[in-house]
Amino acid sequence: MSNAVAAPRTPEVRSNRSPTHEFVKHLQTVRKPIIVGHVTPDADCIGSNFGLALAMRENGIDATVGLPTGCVANKISFMLDLSRGVPTTGELNPSISFDSIIVIDTAAAKRINIQPLPDLGGPLVSFNIDHHITNDDFARHNWVDPHASSSCEMVSVLVNRLGWKMSKPVASLLYAGLYGDTGGFSLPCTSAESLRIGAELVSAGADVAHIGEQLCRSQNRSDFELLRRVYDHTTVVADGRIAYSHLSYKDITDAGCKADDIDDQVSIPRALKGVRLAMLFSEGEPGVVRINLRGEGTVTVVELAQRFGGGGHAQSAGVKMKNKPMEQVISEVVAAAEEHLRNLGVK
Ligand SMILES: [Mn+2]
Structure with a gap:
């Protein structure tokens, strides 16, 4: 964007x-x-x-x-x-x-x-x-x-x-x-x-x-339930510079949602004060982890997305990763995000 x-x-x-x-x-x-x-x-x-x-x-x-x-x-x-x-x-x-x-x-x-x-x-x-x-x-x-x-x-x-x-x-x-x-x-x-x-x-x-x-101002109940889970699963690392959340396939279906309802829920971890890089990991279909990445201030995320085969805009990008468990995707991408912020010199 x-x-x-x-x-x-x-x-x-x-x-x-x-x-x-x-x-x-x-x-x-x-x-x-x-x-x-x-x-x-x-x-x-x-x-x-x-x-x-x-x-x-x-x-x-x-x-x-x-x-x-x-x-x-x-x-x-x-x-x-x-x-x-x-x-x-x-x-x-x-x-x-x-x-x-x-x-x-x-x-x-x-x-x-x-x-x-x-x-x-x-x-x-x-x-x-x-x-x-x-x-x-x-x-x-x-x-x-x-x-x-x-x-x-x-x-x-x-x-x-x-x-x-x-x-x-x-x-x-x-x-x-x-x-x-x-x-x-x-x-x-x-x-x-x-x-x-x-x-x-x-x-x-x-x-x-x-x-x-x-x-x-028209959130239906299932979208609301999904956001509850996004809030619940939000984790903050890198001294508050990175915040991310995750939604498993079960989280999404239990809330009454489907893959296509995952849109801008990354705005929840992104909204925390001081966060420069926010991510949402979601498994809209079993075995496929989608990652929404957002950069705040001068932080760009498209390079990070490209590193994992994704793309998008400078400060709003996405990736899809197949055949890797969610936990592994999260640990790999969060580590890469921390390195990315260090390389950008973001303190
Ligand atoms: Mn567009």
Whole structure:
């Protein structure tokens, strides 16, 4: 989300606050796209996918969102109601002929949330719109802006660039994702541009109160039970600089939750005063440990995630580790995190 780490490519390519003329020109030829995001979609993923799809449909383009059924967390399922009228498909069925695939908010092609995974080198014209610093430009046409707070911020720029009117439901979808990825306009990734775009979306009719209530004040019982466990299991090490918690498969199912409900619960250990690096270890499916990492202040975590095969943003990253017991993953990653803070000179 923030940009404290140097991007691994040239500044010209990596400071694309607005899509290139070339990118827009190719996008304008699209008539029947499928729009897809990443596995375990968050508010930014759902908002950007459905926001662009709805804006396209309002402008005569037959857009479909690729989204497996049942994968949207309870907390953000209200966003699906905002996007009524956008058709969805659970799999990339070859009998439906799309002319293009637009991948949004997805750091790597292997993280695309549709089966079978599309062949981005095949006949479908592919587009990649994303703000993850580790995005490797996997599509034919790429617009990657790691300085954008969110993919919803980028889609807002795109809708304006295409000269389309921002409708009320599109504004609400994009605002929800912008709100989500900026942590309610409070994380370091929040720029003046994010706030300006937020204001534009509100002017266009984004429903601030409804979205705020849904995202912040509508916890259902099972999510609440899950948080109780996150609080309970929080451990603090490295003189209070590192805090982490864990959720076993049993914790998650006993609370009445599923893997897709693990979203931003890492904000609990992160909220402790003095914590510079927070982690949540969760076993949403047996044998797979997912780690959410967050950095505070100047602490970046993406290098730490990459060391274990993950990626993401400079200060918000993730990893999945298979076939290792939770205790072993925790001890390895916590040791690496302590070393990481020492290397960064964080006292
Ligand atoms: Mn995002």
